[in-house]
Amino acid sequence: MAYKKIESFDEKVTSGLIGNYKEAISLLGEDPEREGLLKTPERVAKAMQYMTQGYQLDAREILRGARFTEAYSEMVIVKDIELYSMCEHHMLPFFGKAHVAYIPNGYITGLSKIARVVDVFARRLQVQERLTHQILDAIQETLEPQGVAVVIEAQHLCMMMRGVQKQNSVTTTSAFSGQFQDGTTRAEFMKLISSDLMSRR
Ligand SMILES: Nc1nc2c(ncn2[C@@H]2O[C@H](COP(=O)(O)OP(=O)(O)OP(=O)(O)O)[C@@H](O)[C@H]2O)c(=O)[nH]1
Ligand SMILES: [Zn+2]
Secondary structure (H helix, E strand, C coil): CCCCCCCCCCHHHHHHHHHHHHHHHCCCCCCCCCHCCCHHHHHHHHHCCCCCCCHHHCHHHHHHEEEEEECCCEEEEEEEEEEEEEEECCCCCCEEEEEEEEEECCEEEHHHHHHHHHHHHHEECCCCCCCCHHHHHHHHHHHCCEEEEEEEEEHHHCCCCCCCCCCCCCEEEEEECHHHHHHHHHHHHHHHHCCCCCCCC
């Protein structure tokens, strides 16, 4: 996935985080002054800001900026959007795929914007359920479609590396609005996201 590269990080935030991560390394029993770790607090400070950049982005603005009038009124599905987020309980990654669909009602949006909206909400401290709803709400409010569907399948490192240590469990969350609340439409969507119409890697 082509990520937007952040060229400059907030200096005050970065220096505050550097101090905190240096202390954390020390508290964990390591020597923050040893060569391999010297730049680590700065790297982590930047990585964390990168992975939480969603707080500074406005999903609705992204969608409004690419809202086009179009008479198409069939289901539009963008599936297998890879996502990386961080659970708000342990600040450990959870990652997987999002499948997003909407049925236009006069407006369509640029397809990449759907993936961008997923990133905007994923790059925060999250729970998978809220992430699912936030994506749905942003699309519903800005495109005013006949319905939106969001399904997220993800694995949580906090359940894999620690805690219950389950390596193969996948959590699926879903949210549906408008026409997707109808069983037939929802079933069509579920069938299409699980089909191999286009061979997957
Ligand atoms: N609902 C939900 N729970 C999550 C998500 N990410 C992590 N969790 C869970 O958040 C819960 C936090 O539970 P706590 O008992 O406070 O934390 P804990 O003692 O570290 O829990 P364990 O992970 O069971 O060791 C855990 O059950 C996690 O599996 C998420 O996206 N959604
Ligand atoms: Zn967690």
